[in-house]
Amino acid sequence: MSIHVVKVPDIGEGIAEVELVEWRVRPGDTVVADQPLVDVMTDKATVEVPSPVDGKVIAANGTAGDKLAVGSELLRLETNGTGTAERERAGASGTRPAKSRQRAEAPETPSAKAAATPASTAPPPAANEKPLASPSVRRHARELGVDLSQVRGSGPDGRIVHEDVVRHAAGGAAKPAVVQRYAERDGEHAMPVIGMRRQIALHMQATLRIPHFTYVEEVDVTDLEVLRSKLNERFGETRGRLTVLPFLMRAIVLSVNAFPQMNARFDDEKGIVTRFEAVNIGIATQTDAGLMVPVVRHAEARDLWASAAEVARLADAARASKAARDEISGSTITVTSLGPLGGIVTTPVINAPEVAIVGVNRIVERPVVHAGAIVPRRLMNLSSSFDHRVVDGQQAAEFVQALRGYLECPALLFVE
Numbered sequence: 116m117s118i119h120v121v122k123v124p125d126i127g128e129g130i131a132e133v134e135l136v137e138w139r140v141r142p143g144d145t146v147v148a149d150q151p152l153v154d155v156m157t158d159k160a161t162v163e164v165p166s167p168v169d170g171k172v173i174a175a176n177g178t179a180g181d182k183l184a185v186g187s188e189l190l191r192l193e194t195n196g197t198g199t200a201e202r203e204r205a206g207a208s209g210t211r212p213a214k215s216r217q218r219a220e221a222p223e224t225p226s227a228k229a230a231a232t233p234a235s236t237a238p239p240p241a242a243n244e245k246p247l248a249s250p251s252v253r254r255h256a257r258e259l260g261v262d263l264s265q266v267r268g269s270g271p272d273g274r275i276v277h278e279d280v281v282r283h284a285a286g287g288a289a290k291p292a293v294v295q296r297y298a299e300r301d302g303e304h305a306m307p308v309i310g311m312r313r314q315i316a317l318h319m320q321a322t323l324r325i326p327h328f329t330y331v332e333e334v335d336v337t338d339l340e341v342l343r344s345k346l347n348e349r350f351g352e353t354r355g356r357l358t359v360l361p362f363l364m365r366a367i368v369l370s371v372n373a374f375p376q377m378n379a380r381f382d383d384e385k386g387i388v389t390r391f392e393a394v395n396i397g398i399a400t401q402t403d404a405g406l407m408v409p410v411v412r413h414a415e416a417r418d419l420w421a422s423a424a425e426v427a428r429l430a431d432a433a434r435a436s437k438a439a440r441d442e443i444s445g446s447t448i449t450v451t452s453l454g455p456l457g458g459i460v461t462t463p464v465i466n467a468p469e470v471a472i473v474g475v476n477r478i479v480e481r482p483v484v485h486a487g488a489i490v491p492r493r494l495m496n497l498s499s500s501f502d503h504r505v506v507d508g509q510q511a512a513e514f515v516q517a518l519r520g521y522l523e524c525p526a527l528l529f530v531e
Contacts, residue, residue, distance in 0.1 A: 116193055116194070116195065117193075117194055117195075118173070118191055118192070118193060118194075119167070119168050119170060119191070119192040119193075119194045120188055120190075120191055120192075121152065121164070121166065121167065121188075121189045121190050121191070121192065122186055122187060122188055122189060123155065123164075123183050123184065123185050123186060123187050123188075123189055124162075124164060124185070125185050125186070126157055126162055126185070130157050130185060131184065131185055132182050132183060132184050132185060133155040133156060133157055133162070133182070133183055133185070134155060134156045134180065134181070134182055134183075134309065134310065134313065135153065135154075135155055135177045135178065135179055135180065135181045135182075135183055136153075136154040136155060136156050136161060136179060136309065136310040137153070137154045137179055137310075138152075138153050138175060138179075139151045139152055139153055139154070139163075139245050140152055140153070140172050140175070140190075141172065141175065142172050142173060142174060142175055143171070143172065144171070144172045145170070145171050145172075146166045146169065146170060146171070146172060146192070147166065147169050148165075148166055148167065148168055148169055149165045149166065150165060150166045151163045151164070151165055151166075151245070152164050152165065152166050152172075152189070152190060153175075153189060153190070155183070156310055156311070156314065161310070161311070164189065166192065168192060168194050169194065169195075170192030170193055170194035170195075171192060171193045171194075172190055172191075172192060173191050173192065173193050174190060174191040175189070175190040176188050176189055176190060177189075179307065179309050179310075180307050180308075180309035180313075246263035246264055246266065246268070246275055247268060247270075247273060247274045247275060248263055248268070248274060248275040248276075252275055252276060252277055252280060255277055255280050256275075256280045258304065259280060259281070259284040260284070261280050261283050261284050263275055263280075265283065266279050266280065266283045267279065267283075310404070311404040311405045311407075312404075312405050314405075315405045315406055318467070319464060321467065322464055322465055322466070322467040323464065325465060325467060325502050325503075325504070326502070326503040326504060327462075327464070327465060327500050327501070327502070327503065328500065328501055328503050328508065328511070329462045329463070329498055329499065329500045329501075330498075330499055330500075330501070330508070330511045330512055330515055331460050331496055331497070331498045331499075332496065332497050332499075332512075332515045332516070332519055333494055333495075333496050334494065334495050334496070334497055334518075334519045334522050334523060335483070335485075335492050335493070335494055335523050336359065336478060336493050336494070336495050336522055336523070337492045337493045338523065338524065338525060339359070339362060339522055339523070339525045340359075340478070340493050342525050343357055343358075343359065343362065346419075350420070354420045355420055355423055355424055355427075356423075357419055357420070357423055358423065359475065359478070359495075360398075360422075360423070360426060360450065360452065360475070361419040361420070361422040361423045361426070362419065362522065362525060362528060363450060363473070363475065363518070363522065364396055364411065364414050364417075364422050364426075364450065365414075365419065365422070365521070365528045366517075366518045366521035366522055366528060367394065367396060367414070367448060367450070367473065367518065368394050368414050368415045369517075369521060369527075369528065369531070370514055370517040370518050370521065371394060371448070373517060374510065374513065374514040374517065375390045376388070376390060376470070376505065376506060376510065377448060377470065377471040377501075377506070377510075377514050378390060378391050378394055378447045378448050378471075379391065379447065379469070379470050379471075379505075380447065380468040380469055380470065381468050381470050381502055381504065381505050382468060383468075383504070388470070388505050391447045393412070393413055393415065393447065394413070394414045394415045394447060394448070395410050395411070395412045395413065395414070395445050395446050395447045395448075396410070396411045396414045396446065396447075396448055396449070396450060397409070397410050397411075397446030397448070397449035397450070397466055397469075398410075398411060398426055398429065398430070398449070398450055399449060399450065399451035399452070399466075400429070400430050400433050400434070402433050402434045403434070404436075407433045407438070407443055408443060408446060408449060408466055409429035409430065409432065409433050409438055409442050409443050410429070410442060410443065410444065410445050410446040411425045411426060411429065412445065429442060446466065446469065447469060448469055448471050448472070448473070449465075449466040449469060449471075449472045449473070450472070450473050450474075450475065451463050451472060451473070451474050451475070452474070452475035453475075453476075453477075454477070455477055456477070457475060457476040457477035458476055458477065459476060459477075459496060460476065460496055460498050461474045461476060461498040462474075462498065462500065463498060463499070463500045464500065465500055465501070465502055467502075469502075470501060470502040470505050470506055471499065471500070471501050471502070471506065471511075471514070472499065472500050473497060473499045473518070474497065474498035474499060474500070475495070475497065475498075476495055476496040476497070476498055477495070478493050478494070478495045479493070479494055479495075480492070480493050480494075481494055497515055497518060497519070499511065499514075499515055
């Protein structure tokens, strides 16, 4: 028997430390080579650290939320082979490369891929497998004191859902909670801000130091909606259905030709604004792990349907924890939308170091004076924010008016 020390791997890109997100194993567990041991997070992605050898976990260093330096000890394994200390004396490395993967929910495991197992009768995960469940379900399980490794998942591919947690906690069939409408409640639930949520918090905190200003304009999208409806009716089955978003993306592509300062990033330390010819549009996307911004690269080279397909692909990848690192970085301007929940006005926060973000509010039908008559029209507000250090108010207004022009007369989207 010998001891193998697993260290925090060098993930590259100048990363000096990582945040410990979640242990996949605990002392006493037996592991095999390449089995995920722990999830750690850099400022961009969650990374799985695999076991380099077969062995038994005898010690683990740190808890969720801890910061660990690259090269520091993660855990110790008892193995039958030569230990780390012996190999280090021989000049060998102590760990295998980590596997980087952006996570929005729980990762896929062999049990999750077992299509032959019906979802409603999926057995509890094997001892060395991580139960397939979203972060919110894991939090729910912790609050109820439920061990997810003992829960049968009834969701797709055996995924554990909230009802499974409640059912297990109740010892069988889930019983409806008895609601005492006016009963006093005194419970408190302290939730550590770790992992993706911490990265979002730090990024927002740093971004809000930038002097923002928000410009709101009303856009009449009646003609756009007529065009969109006709295109979906004619091509929806063969080329995919279109939302407003691909039209807005095309409007942004055309507008930044006249206002290149909007498709840019500002390095305030160096005092350099870099304008980009490529229009890489970030699409703010809500996931169980928090807000992510997958990037539609080279939107200038995509038609409406190509843009829509890429937005859908990236959103699915983000929500299924399969988005690669280069798919969630490199945006030059961002669009944010809450869809039907978009409200009347929002104040979007810039996705620094970008200098502009375009916010889409919900479409409403209202009576307006149009061509001398009071008629119903479909209206939508654009709430867009800018970095006032490098974008002046007049420039921002002219840029948004350019967007408005394209959206109100959508035929212009196809004329250059």
